[in-house]
Amino acid sequence: MFANLAEKLQNTLRRLRGKGKLSEKDVNLALREIRLALLEADVNFKVVKDFVEKIREKAVGEEVRRSLTPGQQVVKIVHEELTALMGREQSKINLAGSPPVIMLVGLQGSGKTTSAVKLAVHLSRSGRKPLLAAADTYRPGAAEQLKVLSESAGLPCYSNEGAPPAQICKEAVRLAGREDYAPVILDTAGRLHIDDAMMDELKKIKAQLKPAELLLVTDAMTGQDAVNAAASFHEALGLTGVVLTKLDGDSRGGAALSVRAVTGCPIKFAGVGEKIDALEPFHPERMASRILGMGDLLTLIEKAEAGFDEQKARKLEQKLRRQEFTLDDFREQLQQFRQIGSMEEIMAMLPAAQVPKELRRMKIDEKQFQRIDAVITSMTPTERRDPSIINRSRRQRIAGGSGTTVQDVNRLLAQFGQMQKMFKQMGSLEKKGFKGMGKKRGGFPFS
Numbered sequence: 001m002f003a004n005l006a007e008k009l010q011n012t013l014r015r016l017r018g019k020g021k022l023s024e025k026d027v028n029l030a031l032r033e034i035r036l037a038l039l040e041a042d043v044n045f046k047v048v049k050d051f052v053e054k055i056r057e058k059a060v061g062e063e064v065r066r067s068l069t070p071g072q073q074v075v076k077i078v079h080e081e082l083t084a085l086m087g088r089e090q091s092k093i094n095l096a097g098s099p100p101v102i103m104l105v106g107l108q109g110s111g112k113t114t115s116a117v118k119l120a121v122h123l124s125r126s127g128r129k130p131l132l133a134a135a136d137t138y139r140p141g142a143a144e145q146l147k148v149l150s151e152s153a154g155l156p157c158y159s160n161e162g163a164p165p166a167q168i169c170k171e172a173v174r175l176a177g178r179e180d181y182a183p184v185i186l187d188t189a190g191r192l193h194i195d196d197a198m199m200d201e202l203k204k205i206k207a208q209l210k211p212a213e214l215l216l217v218t219d220a221m222t223g224q225d226a227v228n229a230a231a232s233f234h235e236a237l238g239l240t241g242v243v244l245t246k247l248d249g250d251s252r253g254g255a256a257l258s259v260r261a262v263t264g265c266p267i268k269f270a271g272v273g274e275k276i277d278a279l280e281p282f283h284p285e286r287m288a289s290r291i292l293g294m295g296d297l298l299t300l301i302e303k304a305e306a307g308f309d310e311q312k313a314r315k316l317e318q319k320l321r322r323q324e325f326t327l328d329d330f331r332e333q334l335q336q337f338r339q340i341g342s343m344e345e346i347m348a349m350l351p352a353a354q355v356p357k358e359l360r361r362m363k364i365d366e367k368q369f370q371r372i373d374a375v376i377t378s379m380t381p382t383e384r385r386d387p388s389i390i391n392r393s394r395r396q397r398i399a400g401g402s403g404t405t406v407q408d409v410n411r412l413l414a415q416f417g418q419m420q421k422m423f424k425q426m427g428s429l430e431k432k433g434f435k436g437m438g439k440k441r442g443g444f445p446f447s
């Protein structure tokens with residue numbers, strides 16, 4: 001996320017941090033670099049100007065001058081101001097009303113339909129019973145797209161093709177009342193450009209449904225265009241917040257860093273992938289930490305916990321204790337790990353200081369995971385339970401069956417062997433009274 005901006009800011013701040021004393025020249029140089037980095041990231045120029053001024057004021061202040069670690073102080077100031085720029089506190093979703101209505105608006109292709117489903121998945125995971133409503137009656141196949149996505153998430157979706165959007169929304173709310181769904185999430189129609197017909201229709205839906213949340217879905221990849229769209233929508237409709245999508249792509253960061261300052265609307269969620277669980281509540285402070293390479297362990301832990309199955313973990317722990325850890329378990333653990341995100345996403349959430357640069361830069365080969373999966377799939381159940389029987393001819397068969405090479409099979413078996421050895425050692429340490437893997441929740445790789 002925002003790799004270029006992050007790298008530039010981190011380099012500048014690293015140089016400052018290393019200094020015992022800061023001269024005016026040091027501060028000026030750093031501010032110039034910060035300014036350039038932000039402009040290159042397509043942050044609104046006025047926002048950049050204000051931002052740099054605020055940092056300058058504080059950086060030349062008494063507190064920094066007196067400090068024994070002035071560079072560190074400036075880093076802290078930049079972190080605070082970056083957080084403030086994105087809204088300071090996390091802005092939570094408002095679920096007032098019975099049922100609460102969440103209306104999503106935005107230009108075509110910004111990610112409304114995907115975000116509607118992601119939001120429903122997110123809310124259902126925290127115990128709600130959301131209903132999706134297909135109110136995009138313009139784009140052919142739009143209702144179908146919402147239906148297919150909802151179905152894949154196991155969530156209900158209301159549609160009534162041929163009816164006008166406002167009526168569909170009303171019917172969905174009525175259905176929610178009868179069946180106890182809450183909230184109702186409205187997926188409305190976008191246009192390629194902002195036009196009056198679209199705004200009038202959205203105004204009408206807003207007036208009739210009185211949504212608790214009117215969220216603009218906007219594409220972070222489009223930079224300042226996303227911010228301009230937000231300003232127009234806000235002026236016409238009075239938004240309550242923004243869902244910024246496609247932060248996983250090579251968006252430069254301009255939209256994330258300016259939309260709040262320009263429109264006053266908080267970013268409530270960030271879309272970070274195409275999958276229906278790739279939505280994160282937006283935390284300004286954590287985002288600032290990520291950009292400045294301080295890591296975002298809180299989000300990483302939350303994600304690990306969300307994909308964490310207590311029962312499975314307990315079973316795994318037993319297996320490890322009894323030294324019954326098989327290749328099937330190994331595969332399951334890898335799958336759990338991958339649910340958290342790609343290796344790159346996980347790396348980005350770790351503090352830069354703790355991840356060697358080469359590793360951070362490295363494009364981790366997602367195909368490697370698929371290969372491991374394919375190799376294990378091509379084994380017989382007996383082989384998975386007892387890999388020691390996998391001789392030369394079996395290796396050849398497995399490689400052929402999984403579309404890999406004998407070397408791939410060898411590598412996997414060697415890795416697995418090492419893991420088993422490690423677990424055995426941990427087990428015997430425990431027997432000797434060491435508190436090793438004992439009561440901690442979670443198994444590999446989070447034990």
Ligand SMILES: Nc1nc2c(ncn2[C@@H]2O[C@H](COP(=O)(O)OP(=O)(O)O)[C@@H](O)[C@H]2O)c(=O)[nH]1
Pocket residue numbers: 106107108109110111112113114115190217245246247248249270271272273274278
């Ligand atoms: N990489 C990525 N793609 C996204 C994200 N959100 C939406 N998309 C993709 O953007 C495209 C348009 O999304 P869609 O929900 O149909 O947009 P709509 O026209 O506003 O309803 C689809 O291909 C989505 O998969 C995101 O957060 N990350």
Ligand SMILES: [Mg+2]
Pocket residue numbers: 112113114136142
């Ligand atoms: Mg759509």
